[in-house]
Amino acid sequence: MLWKLLTDARDTSVGVTPTHFAVIFDYSSKTFRKEIYDAYKANRSAPPEELVPQFGLIRQATRAFNLPCIETEGFEADDIIATYARQAEATGADVTIVSSDKDLMQLVTPMVHMYDSMKDKQISVPDVVEKWGVAPEKMIDLQALVGDSVDNVPGIPGIGPKTAAQLLEEFGDLETLLSRAGEIKQVKRRESIIAFAEQARLSRRLVELRTDVPLELELDALVLEPQNGPKLIGFLKAMNFGTLTRRVATACDCNADEIEAADVEVEWGGAARGPDLDAGEAAKADTGETAAAAPVERAVSTVAKVTGEATPVSFAEARIAAFGQAKLDMENYVTIRDVEVLDDWIRAARETGFVAFDTETNSLDPMQAELVGFSLAIADNTDSPSGLEVRAAYVPLTHKTGVGDLLGGGLAENQMASREALDRLKPLLEDPTVLKVAQNLKFDYLVMKRHGITVQAHDDTMLMSYVLEAGKANHGMDALSERWLNHKPIAFKDVAGSGKSGVTFDYVDIEKATAYAAEDADVTLRLWMVLKPQLAAAGLTRVYERLERPLVSVLADMEERGITIDRQILSRLSGELAQKAAAFEDEIYALAGEKFTIGSPKQLGDILFGKMGLPGGAKTKTGQWSTSASVLEDLAATGHDLPRKIVDWRQLTKLKSTYTDALPGYVHPQTKRVHTSYSLASTTTGRLSSSEPNLQNIPVRNAEGRKIRTAFIATPGHKLLSADYSQIELRVLAHVADIPQLRQAFADGIDIHAMTASEMFGVPVEGMSSEVRRRAKAINFGIIYGISAFGLANQLSIDRSEAGDYIKRYFERFPGIKDYMEQTKAFAREHGYVETIFGRRSHYPDIKSSNPSMRAFNERAAINAPIQGSAADVIRRAMIGMEPALKEAGLDEKVRMLLQVHDELIFEVEDAAIEEAIPLIVSTMEEATMPAVSMRVPLKVDARAAANWDEAH
Structure with missing residues (x-):
């Protein structure tokens, strides 16, 4: 944000540019306001422990940007800003305060504006009036009446704000209102104002900003200096800001490679002075003395009492212990039926800074579900891990009356209008400064998107659990609640019934709905409190923040877009598959010597093993x-012949039932497109899965599967563009196992399977038969999946001894692969998990099983997971980076x-944009690992555009 502000500030081509620039900080929590009112800010939540060392770093960053870094003991940043703003205004200057904080709106005048950088919006006098109902000069009085929790x-x-605005409109100012309070008609309001x-x-004195702060740097000292490129680059390199380093180097015409990372000291403990921890208090922290006014110390102290030490691990353990014992107070769940109450909850969410959110609908399809x-x-008190209080509410919108056969009796009474x-x-969910917490957020995100709301700033407890325990636990809310909160949530069937007597949620009684829905939000918020610290304690925050959380909105947008299909092609294919299946049936009956139900496992088993032996x-x-x-394949x-015919018949009938017959039924009635649903947390390795319909299992290696792909088409004026990673898992293997032969082959662009065949069988690449190459290809991919001699023998239709010789020879030619496999198994046995190149963990708790078969399965999976998982992470990074690159x-x-289909991304592109889009998409995908991981082998992406998916692939 700062770089963008400064880039714009120094861009003389845009017209008026700022001449002065400064960054203002709070010095500490001890200000003159504490002397006026000791309880001022006393209920402030403690910052996370891992944030405290960054207070010093952010000051160093400011200086690295060649900007004044200003703070004054005894005053808040807002007072310093107010003083500079009024001084600048007095000289006739225009002032911009980069903030959206309501506390600063009292400073707005025709010459003093605010700028909300998150929304890219200027805030001037009319904006303040529109938002709060009063002019900026009355904001002090309004805040004095409303207060600030x-x-x-x-x-x-x-x-509240509306009432305060009405009172000030009527009486003019706070003092006039207080002196004439007896004239107020509403009894309760009159009595309250007189009493308080x-x-x-007092509140007015607290919220009014000082404009006479003694300044160490005069206004003239804040002149915006040119950027010191080497200084800034040195700091950014020390902080591992790769992308920003490159941007700064380009803008400053510097060679970043020639600039050493700066020696940046990270301040821990007493050296870290933050907004609520000044130097004196920090010194007390070092000596063990408690400073009652420092929320940072209070939080650390609370954790220390529970665990005996203050570390991310102990903090996470304290949270687990506290929430495992806390009980949900379901008696206090609220049904919100009017706007004023909802406004109070929304205001509380803004003040707290985070809120759990959940939708209730009448369907599990987010593209067609109606919002019920x-x-x-909301957490009202987060100072202590053991003192958390959560309150929850449900807002019914479209519950209906009617039971059983009488469903459809109209809207139930006393509900808010949905709009x-x-x-x-909408403003709350789209506010980037308030964190929205959800379980399986993608569903709620899509439901809200269909109502014109784009949820911003979000966390997903399901994905947090997935990052922490993929392959080890169920990530559903009920399972997580029982695991971490020792609480069994209300089952859906207990409120909506099941079977023939079951109803959709819009027919659930509102009282029951409140208990169920409010509990969902309550549980979700508590799970967030428990799981979030564990990410830091386990060192997995970066995995969650870089691979999981950003992908939610990316996938939701893809699902919302959908893809067009040609029903006529599918209808014709369905007829062809039916004819082929019928021909197979005749052959099967002839081989079996009788007719039977081919789809019946019992009858088929009796024929194969009973009758035919x-x-x-x-x-x-x-x-x-x-x-x-597997039995039939063997x-x-x-x-x-008969088992082979059965396998072929099954494939045909499955394609017919799963795709050619079923796909038209998935066409959305409004969009006329097919919208699949992606699951982020259903595999151990991080690969995505697709359902309703599953578009990831359409065969690509047989003619029927390719024909089905011809039915996926682009709309007029567009083409479908397929971008596919070439042999990405083998490239990842060459990287992680560091195999010189494979690395060199990929670097030289050599056919990797032909090279493997040449290495193993001593056959020259030129003139190599397709059969020899096919065998090498089977071994290459089989090794990744831990294939056995038995499996390879079946795949290549050779003796098991010959297959064993192939595998042995393979390891002799590429010893690094064998070393990698043994090291990976040893690591998994010791830790219970393996990691991708980006740090994602896949857990295999049964790798020490006494059951040899189970143990061997887990070992093979553990060997494959870093390869498959790293490839999955690469395409996740590509997807996350794609939208910004296109924009x-x-x-x-x-x-x-x-x-997204495994290693392939499919786009719909305007015809005129194809030539520009292909190189951009390819480069974004090929550079997806950067700057986090520099691959030892180049990634390669093949991209092509055509009228349908098959032709583009």
């Missing part, structure tokens, strides 16, 4: 013969990312 300014109980008149006067209501949960409630909710038969626990795909590999190039309206 964040700063612990008392105000007058029961007076002195409290209002929403719930909120009115959403208009109130084929080898390898095994019965399941139910006493039936097993006819699983039989087909040994030369039996920066001005292509965001012409290029839309629609689908």
Whole structure:
């Protein structure tokens, strides 16, 4: 943000540019306001422990940007800003305060503006009047009446902003109001204002900003100096700001490679002076003396009492212990039925800075679900891990009357109008300064997006759990609640029924709905309190922040866009598949010597192993013969025709039922497109999965699968663009195992499978037969998945001994791969998990199982996870970086990312933008690992545009 402000400030081409610039800080929590009112800011939440060392760093950053870094003991930053603003205004200067804080709005005049950098919006006199109902000069009186729970300014109980604005409009100013309070008609309001008149006067003294702060640097000393490129680059390199370093180097015409990282000292403990911890208090912290006025110390002290030490781990443990014992107070759940109450909750959410949010709908399809209501949960006291109080509420919007066959009896009484409630909710959900916490946020994000609301600044407890325990635990809310909170939530069936007697949520009684929905928000907020510190304690915050949280909005937007299909193509394909399946059925009956139900495992087992006596038969626990795909594949590999025909018949009928018959049913009635749903937390390795419909399992290696892809088409004036990573998992293997031969082959652009065949079998690449290359390809990919000699023998239709020789020879030619596999297994046995190149963890708790089969399975999975998981992380990073790259190039309206299918991204691109889009998409994907990881082998992406998916692939 600072770099953007300064870039704009120094851009003389835009017209008026600022001549003076400064960054203002709070010195400490001890100011003149504490002397006036000791409880001022006494309820401030403690900053996270890991934030405290950054107070010093942010000051160093300011100086690195060649800016004045200003703070004055005894005064808040706002007072210093007010003093400079009034001095500058007196000289005739225009002033811009970079903030959206209401406390500073009292300073706004025709010559003093505010700038909300998060929303890129100027705030002038009319904006203050529109938002608060009073002119800026009356903001002090308004705040004195309303108070501020964040700063612990008392105000007058029961007076909100609207009421305060009305009173000031009627009486003019605070003193006039207080002196004429007896004229107020509303009894309760009159009595309250009379009773708390002195409290209002005190509040006015607290909120009024000082404009006479003694300044060490005069206004003239704040002249905006040129940027010192080497100094800033040195600091940025020390902080590992890769992208920003490159931007600064370009703007300052510096060679970043020639500039050493600065020696930046990170201040810990007593040296870290922050907004609520000054130098004197920090010294007391070092000696163990408690400073009652320092929330930072209070939080650290609380953790220390629980654990005996103050570290991220101990803080996380304290949270786990506290919330595992705390009980949910469901008696206090509130049903919000009117605007004023909702406004109070929204105001409390803003003051707290975070709120749990959940939607209730009548369907699990976010693209078609109707919003029935929403719930909120707020933490009113977060000073101590063991003293948290959570309150929750439900806002019913479209609950209906009627039971059983009488469903559809109209709206239930006493609910807020949906539009009115959403208009109130929209600014909160779109406010980047208030954190929204949800469980499986993508669903709520899509529901809100359909109502014109784009949720910003969010956390997802499901994804936090996924980052912490992928492969180890269930990440659903109920399971997490029982695991971390020792609380079993209300089951959906307990409020909506099940089976024939079940109803959708819009027919649930509002009282029951409140208990269920408010509990969801309450549980979600508590889970966030428990899981968030664990990310820091486990060193996994960067995984969550860089690979999970940003992907929520990316996937939601893709799902919302959907993709067009050609129903006629699917109808024709369905007929063709039906004919082919019928032909297979005739052949199957002839081979079996009788007709039977091919889709019946029992009848098929009786034919194969009972009547025909084929080898390898095994019965399941139910006493039936097993006819699983692996059993049939094994039989087909040994030369039996009937099992092969059964496998082929199953593939055809599955394609018909799953795709050609089913896909038209997924076409959205309004958009006329198919909208799949992606799951971020369903695999152990980080790969995404797709459902309703599943578009990731359409076969690409057989003719029928490719024909199905021809039905996915671009709209007129557009093409579908497929961008696919080439052999990414082998490239990742070459990187992590550091295999010289593979690295060199990829660097030289050599056919990796031909190179492997040449290395293993001593065959020259030129003139190599396709069969030899196919065997090398099977081994290359099989090794990644920990293939056994038995598996490779089946795949290549060779003897097991020959397959074993291939694998042995492979490891002899590429010994680094064997070393990698053994090291990975050892690491997994010791830690219970493995890691991708970006630090994502996949857990394998059964890798020490006494069951040899289970243990071997976990070992193979553990070997594969860093490879497959790293590839999954690469494409996640590419997807997260794609939208900003398109926007920066001005292509965001012409290029839309629609689908992700394993290593492939599918876009819909305007015809005129294809030539510009392809190189941008390719470079974004090929450079996706940077700057976090510099790959030892280059990534390669193949991209092509065509009228349909098959032609583009």
